[in-house]
Amino acid sequence: MRSLAVRVRNLVVPLVAIVAVWQLASSIAIVNPVLFPSPAKVLLAAIDMFRSGVLLKDLLVSLRRAAAGFVVGASLGVTLGLLTSRVRLFSIGLSPLFNLLRPIPAIALVPIAVVWFGIGEESKYFVIAYTVFLAVWLNTHHGMEHVPDTYIRAARSLGASRSLEFLQVVVPASAPHIFAGLRFGAALAFLSLVAAELTGASSGIGYRLDEARQYILVDRMFVGLIELGVLGATLDTLFVWLGRRLIHWEQA
Known part of the structure; x- marks a missing residue:
């Protein structure tokens, strides 16, 4: 306590x-109170947005988009990270491509995402999933590729099969790296969310931020920024809590 x-x-x-x-x-x-409104004014703006239903609607829409993009990106990241770290053909063919894509920011993908998928939800999911995927893939690939050789040799000397070696040695040893990638990917999901909602959206925190910018409603912009900060901090705390319970051997 x-x-x-x-x-x-x-x-x-x-x-x-x-x-x-x-x-x-x-x-x-x-x-300047117009450009940097007081906390009281920001609070009043938040109350006004809550009463009109905009605050809750934007929050739920953005959470849905971030969650969908995260699930798709994380699933692909773990799967392909496993393949590129364990199968040489995949490593040679895909690792250079993914490393080339890593420096490209989410906002740079928005135009091509709109061309490919239109202005609907699919383009937003794509931008978020792309950003999450690269973070999760990198951590999964690195974690599985750098399992200490002593662990592998010890398992083989005890007669462990390939499948048992993978499940009981490789996965537990690389789990902290994978989980770190998931945690980082979750944070990136909210960062890329704003970029994804700048085009072709009619709701969401990113859309509302851009709308407030157009009308110079700085108090509402602060509300959106605080929303993103609280969401990110809450999610990060949740991942820390889960990590301590799911990867307890790392704490030992």
């Missing part, structure tokens, strides 16, 4: 301090 209280204190105190300084800076006009 004490450690929980310490964690809560370490989270709450800095946030309260930041909000207090922010409110003070807005109140005494250190910053």
Whole structure:
């Protein structure tokens, strides 16, 4: 209980301090209140968006898009990471291509995604899945490729079959890397979500941010940014909690 209280204190105190300084800076006009609205004004904008139903609608739409893109991208990333790390033909044929694609940002894919899939949901899923896939693939590939040889030799000396070696040695040894890739991919899903929702969307957090930009509604822009921050932090906390329970041997 004490450690929980310490964690809560370490989270709450800095946030309260930041909000207090922010409110003070807005109140005494250190910053332009139009370009940098006060926390009170941002809160009022959030309440107004909640009452109109826009806040909850955008949240659910964005969560659906991020979840769908994450599931597709993560599934492909783990599968192809396994293949490129264990099958030489796949490694030679695909690893250079994936490494070439890695530096391309999600927003650069939006135009071609619209051409390929139209302005519907498919183009948004593609952009998110692409970003998640590369992160998960890289971690899976690296984790499985760098399982210590001593583990493999020990398993074989005990007469383990190839399938048993894979399931009881390779997978547990590479699981922390795979899970780290999934955690990073989940964060990237929300980063790429904004890029995906900038074109052909009529709802979602990214769409609402762009709409607020067009009308210079900076308070609403802050609401969207805070939404993304809270979602990302909550999801990351969930992954940390899951990691401690699912990959308990890494903590030992």
